[in-house]
Amino acid sequence: MVLMNVPVGEAKPGETAPRRNYKFKNAAVTKPKGYSCSTVYEFFNEAVSKHGKNRPCQGWRDLIDIHVETKKVTKIIDGEKVSVDKKWFFYEKSDYQYISFGELQKTINYYGKGLLKIGLSPSAENKLHLFASTSPYWMRTFLAAQTQSIPVVTAYDSLGEEGLTHSFVQTGSTTIFTDNDLLVKLINPLKKATEVKYIIHSENLDPNDKRSDGSLYKNAVKAIEEIKKIRPEIKFYSLNEVIKLGQDNDATIDVHPPKPEDLSCIMYTSGSTGVPKGVVLSHENVVAAIGGVGGNIPDTLIGTRDRVIAFLPLAHIFELVFEMLVFYWGGIAGYANVKTLTDASCRNCEGDMKCFKPTIMVGVAAVWEAVKKGIISQIEKQPSTTQKVFWAAYNAKIASKKYYIPFVPSLIDTLIFKKIKQATGGQLRLVLNGGSPINSETQRFITNTIAKMLIGYGLTETCANTCVLTPELYEYDVAGSLVASVTVKLVDVPEAGYYAKNDQGEVLISGLPVMKEYYKNPEETKKAFEYEKGWFSTGDIGEWTSSGALKIIDRRKNLVKTQNGEYIALEKLESIYRSNKYVLNICCYADENKVKPVGIVLPNEAQVKELIFDLGLDKKAKKADDVEIAHYLHDKKLRRELTKSILETGKTGGLTGIELILGIVLVDEEWTPESGFVTSAQKLQRKKILASAKEEVDKLYDDNEANTTSCKP
Known part of the structure; x- marks a missing residue:
């Protein structure tokens, strides 16, 4: 049997032997295969040369209009039912339009020269801050710099005021x-x-812009007026204005390669x-990261035929490196928005998925869980015969693959x-999960109903490099093969019972993609490399x-020691x-003075409505859709039934003892980056x-203790 990752040295006390990908055991890679580049600037120019200037590389849709519908919804406020207005937004978009490698190269060169023309200098002292949603304009700004x-x-783009000000x-x-x-x-x-002197905004300010009844234009103008009141010296430019300045001065301004x-x-x-930390990444860090993942995913698996839908935050290293890889493979990145992925x-117009017809989709665990539940919800609405056919086919497919x-x-x-x-455009070949672990059953479901799911594991500090699970050596419930650019070892975590002698421990990583430091944060930098220099x-x-x-x-930081001394x-x-x-x-919480955790649950509305209706809790509802979850x-009856179901899921997933939740609390606030309950990376x-x-959590614990006490003889 071929080992995915092989030892490349001797084990030391409290450590496993360091390992590398079996294909790169002699040396970790430092740049993409077949490339001689050492900087991001050189990398993109080399990609243009390899794939040709006429090949399309980016696609996007323009926003034509935003349609607003207002509906009455019932909410519980201070224990009272209150009818409130809720606005629903619907988006009208153009078809996809594309730019070629050559056109993009010309654009970013003009853009870079335009940056110098407005007053920046080619220096580390002139930092350009990208505070924007994922779009081709984000990437063009990054490459231009x-x-x-x-x-x-x-x-x-969802970072709060405090974190944004800090950055x-x-x-x-x-x-x-x-x-x-x-x-x-x-x-x-x-x-x-x-120190901010210039602000570049993504779109022109056009008084004739009637989208959303002209509010997009009016709100932008009003914001600029407010900024000018407090900072009159700041100069404003549209992206197109900066590019035009560079084009007009093309002959007199040089590029300054890093x-x-x-x-x-x-x-x-x-x-x-806590407060966001700034991860310092050099050009050689980024280039090595492209080479690391590219070494695991050859161009025979992903290449010029592929269309990758791009909607995750580009401020997340996972998305940034993957879009760089799309340039490496010569594919097309089709920009989308999470709000318009589907037709809903x-x-x-159609949603982005149907319109772009991607062959590859990158997402996080929360996205794939939602996709799985959406599919199952639709299946459960079908007649019992249809449901049986679906699950019989699902199990037959798994069996046929197992026995070849x-x-x-x-x-x-x-x-x-x-x-x-x-529903996903009909052409998906591969999907990739990253950002956080995914349940193996969800991985199996998506793989067998939509497309094979690859797994990526990495951190901002390692430039998204650590592991990629590829079809070559495919398993469920693992992070997979180390990428070609890193070496990894595990070290003891004795307080939690993890020891290297059992092939378990904290993951330590070395290699060229690994950052050198956190920006102006020597204390956190020291902690990050405290165990051993370079790891x-x-x-x-x-x-x-x-x-x-x-x-x-x-x-490690989410290990909680409970009352009986065991870790969860x-x-x-x-x-x-x-x-x-x-x-x-769900957010699990474990009080260190209690034995078991509890679950704070954001309910899956469609399924919970069905349960409320089936339990007969809503006497007025004629169908499940009539139920108001709030x-x-x-x-108590609903919570009891939900807790019972969730505990069964836990037991099926291998959880035992103190890992089984005591009970749940239900919440109805949306967990979005905008509400602040999750980050843009869905953490x-x-x-x-x-x-x-x-x-509610305290009451849940107190009620349980009261019940336990009352049962004592």
């Missing part, structure tokens, strides 16, 4: 690129970010555990799963499996409980979630 050795700073002030950014609708979020931070060791970007973490929120029975999987796809595949401590607990794969089993891994619990059909999302969040903001439900 690289042509002039101007470092980029990235921040999530502006700490880096001393002189220029901000943002979307027109985000200009309003700059007003307060700019009171403290005094050196490999120069700063490419400072990427701020999402701040799920579109008007007079040809033709059966493709036949089942054509006859049974065709409609599911059509980044991830905080993740890993395990080498019998096949040599790396499996992530815990998160919250993320492990959540990844399993989240697969329950009634759960849209009325039943505190209903839980635990403190905020707990604070919003603390009273």
Whole structure:
């Protein structure tokens, strides 16, 4: 049997032997295969040369209009039923339009020269801050800055005022690129970010812009007026104006290529555990990262025929590196928005998936869980015969693949799963999960109904490099093969019972993609490399499996010691409980003075409505859709039934003893980056979630103790 990752040295006390991918055991790679580049600037130019200037590389849709519908909904406020207005937004978009490698190369060169023309200089002192949503304009700004050795700073478009201000002030950014609708979020931070001189907005300001009844134009103009009141010296430009300035001065302004060791970007973490940290990434870090993942995924698997739908935040290292890889493979990145992926929120047009027809889709665990539950919800609405046919076909496909029975999987796809595949555009070949672990049953379901799911594991600090699970050595429930650019070892975590002698421990990573430091944060930098110089401590607990794969089993900072002295891994619990059909999302909380955890649950509305209706709790409802969930969040019978179902999911997923939740609290606030309950990378903001439900959680614990006490003789 071929081991995915093989030892490349001797084990030391308290450590496993360091390992590398079996294909790269002699040396880790430092750049993409077949490329000689050492900087992002050189990499893109080399990609243009390899794939040709006429090949399309980016696609996008223009926003034609936003249609608003207002509906009455009932909410429980201070225990009273209140009817309130809720606005629903529907988006009308154009068809996809495309730009070629050659056109993009010309555009970013003009753009870079335009940056110098407005006043920036090719220096690490002139940082360009990207505070915008994922779009071709984000990527063009990033690449343009690289042509002039101007470092980029990235921040999530949903980052709160405090974190955004911190990133502006700490880096001393002189220029901000943002979307027109985000200009309003700059007003307060700019009171403290005094070094900002220029703001570039993504769209022109056009008085004839009638979208959303002209509010897009009016709101942007109003925000600029407010900024000018507090910072009259700041100059504003549209992206097109800066590009035009560069084009007009093309002959008189040179490019200033960076050196490999120069700063490419400072990427701020999402701040799920405190103030966001700025990860310092050099050009050679980024180039090595492209080579690392590219070494695991050859161009025979992904190449020029592929269309990758891009909707995750580009401020997340996972998305940034993957879009760089699309350039490497010569594919097309089709930009999309999470709100318009499907037809549901579109008007007079198809959703992005159907319109673009991607062959590859990258998502996070929360996306794939929602997709799975959506499919199952639709199946359960069908007649019992149809349901039986679906699950029989599903199990038959799994069995035929296990026993290598040809033709059966493709036949089942054509006859049974065709409609599911059509909803994603009908051409998906591969999907990729990253950002957080995914339940193995969800991985199996997506793989067998839509497309084979690859798994990626990495961190901002390692430039998204650690593992990629590829079809070559495919397993469920593992992170997979180490990428070609890193070396990994596991070290003891004695307080939690993880020891290297058992092939378990904290994951430590070395290699060229690993950052050198956190920006102006020597204390956190020291902690990150405290165990051994050159080895980044991830905080993740890993395990080498019998096949040599790396499996992530815990998160050190989310290990909670309970009253009886045992540790609970919250993320492990959540990844399993989240697969329950009634759960849209869940945050597990374990009080250190209690024995068991509880679950704060955001309910899957469609399924919970069905349950409320089936239980007969809503006497007025004639059908499940008539049920208002908000009325039943505190209903004991509903909570009891949901807890019972969620516990069954936990037991099926292998949870036992103190890992089984005591009970649940139901919440109805949306967990979105906008609400602040999750980051843009969909990581839980635990403190905020707990604070919003603390009273209910305390009551749940108190009621349980009261019941336990009353049962004692």
